[in-house]
Amino acid sequence: MSELLERALKGEEIAIAKLLTKIEYVDPEGMKALEYLAERSGSAHVVGITGIPGAGKSTIIGALIDEYVRRNHRVGVVMIDPSSPFTKGSFMGNRIRMQDRSTLDNVFIRSLASRGHLGGVSAEALMLIEALDGLGYDRIIVETVGAGQTDTEVVSSVHTIAVLTVPGTGDEIQALKAGIMEIGDFYVINKADKPEAEASYISTKFAIDSAEVNFRDGWKPIVAKTVATKGEGIKELVDMFEEHRSFLESKGIFRQRIVDRRVKMVELIVRRNIDQVLQKAVEENKKDILMIPLLKSVEKIQGDLIAKIGRAH
Amino acid sequence: MSLEKRIKVVVAKLGLDGHDRGAKVIARALKDAGMEVVYTGLRQTPEQIVKAAVQEDADVIGISILSGAHLELIPHITKLMKENQLNDVVLVVGGVIPPQDIQTLKDMGVDQVFMPGSNLKEISEFIKQAVAKKRGQKVERAS
Incomplete structure (x- = not known):
């Protein structure tokens, strides 16, 4: 075991932070630590918060942290914001809503x-969840990138999904559409002190109540109202999250979700590798891009990559 | 196969001062220079800023201060950085700083002070070089 991992396991924050960096950059020491931590992980309840940009995801996470800390949990939070497709830089503003929560112990x-990952979550995020779980954080909140209608990747990565919506973003027709409006275990109407809140509540409720299908896992989604900036409805929401957690455990789904998360993590890593293979192939062929030569390059580089992975283990 | 490391910067407004346009412009410029910027916003205490830098494993802390309290507050930051083993983290300060205070700030442990009118490109170039020097991280191209 590396010295860094040892210190991280003792709860030393700078060591945890440095270890997470090594994990997110797929550094060999990080991967070794992740392997160790994955053997100890599997008990944290992972909650995903998704929804459109500006719905209040970060703000509600701040309020959820308070409630979880009050209940003596150790809380890990992973928040994703977009990278620029042009410069690869990123402007991450989620922490601004946390104020002094990060100075709390156990957070x-x-x-x-x-x-470059699309779909709301990334390989890095799932690796960090796995690590935080193994380090003993027993409630983990992951905030997706501001999501659109098809950003449903978060489904197989977490135990409990809360889709945040805000009043005034659409009528019943929007609520009836496939995609993000199907994945929630919870639909949370945030900013519920706005005048259109009741209409949003009714149309979301209709979309759920009118379904005659079997709900995913047999859990009928709950529509809740919150005002995250004032902490209204948060205690009740955490109560319901806990209820969902017990439900998943009683059905044996809690464990299955962790298996799904690990499969997803590997899938995202493989997909990222494919992107790199393609980039390399394009580089090799850049004089004249023709489909067949490009495919041949892809095949060759891919073969090299697989051979490399084989040698590493 | 490990990935190319990107520079991570925590940008914060230190103390009681509500003028954040400059900090936002800088944060945006660093994003455009290919860095991953965590913008922590207004009225941050030294404790909050250093804690954010610890948890984010930031390479750089960028402080914006226009209140005139820099000689009072920056020592708190450098003290907390030392206590939290952030000796290799680059610390840059920008804002309304009287020229005669620059050397004092540098003696406290600030790596560079940027005055109003500083060139954005110059700031991001300085950061890249300083990170390469202090964190042993190679300078990356923003492509």
Whole structure:
């Protein structure tokens, strides 16, 4: 075991932070630590917060942290904001809503840039969740990138999904659409002190109540109202999250979700590698891009990569 | 296969001063220079800023201060940085700083002070060089 991992396991924050960096950059020491931590992980309840940009995801996370800390949990938070497709830089503003929560003991907050991953979550985010779980954080909140209608990747990565919506963003028709309006275990109407809140509540409720299908896992989604800036509805929301957690455990789904998360993590890493293979192939062929030669290069580079992975283990 | 490390910067407004346009412009410029910027916003205490830098494993702390309290507050930052083993983290300060205070700030442990009118490119170049020097991280191209 590396010295860094040892210190991280004792709860030393700077060591945890440095270890997470090594993990997110797939550094060999980080991967070794992740392997160790993954053997100890599997008990944290992972909650995903998703929704459109500006719905109040970060603000509600701040309020959820308070409530979890009050209940004596160790809380890990991973927040993702977009990377620039042009410069690869990122402007991450989620922490601004946390104010002094990060100075609380037992709360560890980490911002992540999406680094080209689409769909709301990234390989890095899932690796950090796995690590925080193994380090003993028993409630983990992951904030997706501001999501659109098809950003449903978060489904197989977390135990409990709360989709945040805000009043005034659409009528019943929007609520009935496929995609993000199907994945929630909870639909949270945030900013519920706005005049259109009741209409949003009713149309979301209709979208759920009118379904005759079997709900995912047999859990009928709950529509809740919150005013995150004032902490209204947060205690009740955490009560319901805990209820969902017990439900998943009683059905044996809690464990299954962790398996799904690990599969997803590997899938995202493989996909990222494919992107790199393609980039390299394009580089090799850049004089004249023709489909067949490009495919041949991809095949060759991919073969080299697989051989390399084989040698490493 | 490990990935190319990107520079991570925590940008914060230190103390009681509500003018954040400059800090936002800087944060945006660093994003455009290919860095991953964590913008922590207004009225941050030294404790909050250093804690954010610890948890984020930031390479750089960028402080914006226009209140005139820099000689009072920066020592708190440098003290907390030492206590938290952030000796290799680059510390840059920008804002309304009288020229005669620059050397005092540098003696406290600030790596560079940027005055109003500083060139954005010059700031990001300085940061890249300083990170390479202090953190042993190679300078990356923003492409």
